[in-house]
Amino acid sequence: xxxxxxxxxxxxxxxxxxxxxxxxxxxxxxxxxxxxxxxxxxxxxxxxxxxxxxxxxxxxxxxxxxxxxxxxxxxxxxxxxxxxxxxxxxxxxxxxxxxxxxxxxxxxxxxxxxxxxxxxxxxxxxxxxxxxxxxxxxxxxxxxxxxxxxxxxxxxxxxxxxxxxxxxxxxxxxxxxxxxxxxxxxxxxxxxxxxxxxxxxxxxxxxxxxxxxxxxxxxxxxxxxxxxxxxxxxxxxxxxxxxxxxxxxxxxxxxxxxxxxxxxxxxxxxxxxxxxxxxxxxxxxxxxxxxxxxxxxxxxxxx
Numbered sequence: 089x090x091x092x093x094x095x096x097x098x099x100x101x102x103x104x105x106x107x108x109x110x111x112x113x114x115x116x117x118x119x120x121x122x123x124x125x126x127x128x129x130x131x132x133x134x135x136x137x138x139x140x141x142x143x144x145x146x147x148x149x150x151x152x153x154x155x156x157x158x159x160x161x162x163x164x165x166x167x168x169x170x171x172x173x174x175x176x177x178x179x180x181x182x183x184x185x186x187x188x189x190x191x192x193x194x195x196x197x198x199x200x201x202x203x204x205x206x207x208x209x210x211x212x213x214x215x216x217x218x219x220x221x222x223x224x225x226x227x228x229x230x231x232x233x234x235x236x237x238x239x240x241x242x243x244x245x246x247x248x249x250x251x252x253x254x255x256x257x258x259x260x261x262x263x264x265x266x267x268x269x270x271x272x273x274x275x276x277x278x279x280x281x282x283x284x285x286x287x288x289x290x291x292x293x294x295x296x297x298x299x300x301x302x303x304x305x306x307x308x309x310x311x312x313x314x315x316x317x318x319x320x321x322x323x324x325x326x327x328x329x330x331x332x333x334x335x336x337x338x339x340x341x342x343x344x345x346x347x348x349x350x351x352x353x354x355x356x357x358x359x360x361x362x363x364x365x366x367x368x369x370x371x372x373x374x375x376x377x378x379x380x381x382x383x384x385x386x387x388x389x390x391x
Contacts, residue, residue: 095377096134099384100365106377106384107135107205109348110152113377118159118179120150122188122196129200137205137373140190146218147171148190148225154209160187190225197229205254205373206235214242223249236317240310247312254315254345257307260284263325281325300331308340317373320346320364327367334368345371351379358383 090113095106108128110119117123120138128136139152149166156162162169162177177187190206197204206226210218223246226233236254237243243253259273261284269275278289280296286306288299316337323346326333334344346369351357361384364372374380 090131090133090378095381097381097385097388099388100362101388102365102370104365104369104384105134105371106381107137107345107371107373108133108377109137109373109375111136111138112375115375118181118185120152120188121179121182121185122150122192123185125188125193126196129196129202132200133202133377135203135205135371137207138193139207139209140222141166141209142214142218143170143174144168145170146215146221147174148222149174150188150190150193152209190222194225194228197232200232202232204229204233206233208235208237208239208242210237210242211239214239214245216245219245219249222246223251226251234315236315243313244311252314253311254317255307255311255313256317256347258319260286260307261289261303261322262319263322280329282322296329297331300326300329301336304336308342313342315343315345315371317345317347320349320360320369323364323367323369327363332367334370336368338368343370344368345373347373349374349376349380351376354383358387362387 097104111124111128112119113128113131113133117127125136125138138150140148141151143149144167151166153159155165160177160180161183174187179185230251234252234254235243235246236256238256238259240255243255247253261274261282263282267283274283274285276285276290278284279292280289280299282289286303288294288302318333323333337344346364349372357380361380372380
């Protein structure tokens with residue numbers, strides 16, 4: 089049974105947090121479902137993550153994919169349906185559960201100590217009306233909310249409205265060796281192993297430390313993010329080149345959250361967790377929070 093503090097332990101001398109990705113805790117309920125979110129809240133998890141997509145009428149649906157087909161009994165783009173159509177949908181894995189809206193989640197979160205991490209999936213420009221609706225919906229729990237996105241342009245207005253925001257810098261730089269050249273942004277592979285369209289990434293004879301430090305300053309200037317959410321492969325790739333991202337962010341008051349870890353067995357997962365923590369990672373976003381937290385506790389010897 090999960091105990092208070094299990095997912096917020098002190099590991100290797102520093103506080104860490106294990107965030108339940110898509111509200112996955114016991115995996116009894118569909119990911120992102122209201123039942124899964126309620127389970128996390130009832131268990132007192134320190135942090136859970138959900139995905140938010142806007143519908144055609146600007147309602148905010150909790151759903152991961154851009155299309156409905158794989159996870160629900162609907163079909164087509166999420167953005168093409170309205171509130172009435174979304175209200176009739178059920179999860180394909182368990183039709184007993186309807187798809188929730190953001191307001192439903194906020195109602196469940198009221199009075200809880202759990203931090204709600206909202207992954208805003210909208211990539212195109214967010215209208216002022218949508219921004220207003222999002223801020224209004226989160227107002228009852230705004231002291232326990234973190235809104236993250238790759239689209240920094242949509243986070244700026246939310247930050248100015250007083251919501252804490254988190255940047256995922258994937259659109260600016262990331263490490264993905266097997267990626268097709270034309271399947272995503274950035275479009276060019278830089279000289280130091282990261283996909284990065286910035287000119288500095290393609291200028292020969294720039295010291296690798298100078299490249300990383302300059303690009304970090306560039307991205308920090310985009311918006312006042314409290315957290316960076318970075319895929320763990322990119323964190324490790326930077327570390328292999330001598331740049332420890334978590335420790336570089338800390339002097340700027342920015343925490344590092346690594347996504348998305350899975351349980352690959354005690355030995356391999358423990359080694360990965362130790363490395364990420366040594367690199368200054370404070371939060372681990374995972375589908376397997378209880379298992380990973382148990383592995384992590386063993387990294388710190390008992391006194």
